[in-house]
Amino acid sequence: QVQLVESGGGxxxxxxxxxxxxxxxxxxxxxxAVGWFRQAPGKIREIVSAVSWxxxxxxxxxxxxxxxTISRDNAKNTVFLQMNSLKPEDTAVYYCAAKQWKLPGGPPxxxxxxxxxxxxxxxxx
Numbered sequence: 001q002v003q004l005v006e007s008g009g010g011x012x013x014x015x016x017x018x019x020x021x022x023x024x025x026x027x028x029x030x031x032x033a034v035g036w037f038r039q040a041p042g043k044i045r046e047i048v049s050a051v052s053w054x055x056x057x058x059x060x061x062x063x064x065x066x067x068x069t070i071s072r073d074n075a076k077n078t079v080f081l082q083m084n085s086l087k088p089e090d091t092a093v094y095y096c097a098a099k100q101w102k103l104p105g106g107p108p109x110x111x112x113x114x115x116x117x118x119x120x121x122x123x124x125x
Contacts, residue, residue: 002029004024005022009094011124014086014123016123017086020096020121022034032053033107035108038092038095039118047059048081049068050109055071057106058106067086086123088124091121091123097116098113
């Protein structure tokens with residue numbers, strides 16, 4: 001069972017930056033793909049970004065490209081999401097999720113198995 005803990009959320013003004021972290025308990029975390037998802041009030045959960053087990057392949061939803069950067073440090077069992085140029089529409093609860101996935105190619109964007117509790121991001125205009 002993988003336990004994930006997000007941190008780094010908060011209140012920021014539009015145009016500002018935040019760095020989210022996702023810390024995992026699993027010692028074999030380096031074999032897991034990790035995704036960041038978000039859910040705004042009244043909206044369905046959507047994928048933000050994902051990273052392969054090695055960190056060598058990434059995925060970004062269109063509206064995040066050029067603003068967000070996902071990375072991971074497998075030695076520290078941690079995945080990061082650097083969010084720049086934040087907009088009020090980025091306001092949501094952000095979740096990290098993990099799925100054991102060591103296949104070639106990009107990370108999955110669906111059907112993650114383990115989820116964190118979420119961290120709130122509020123972007124004021």
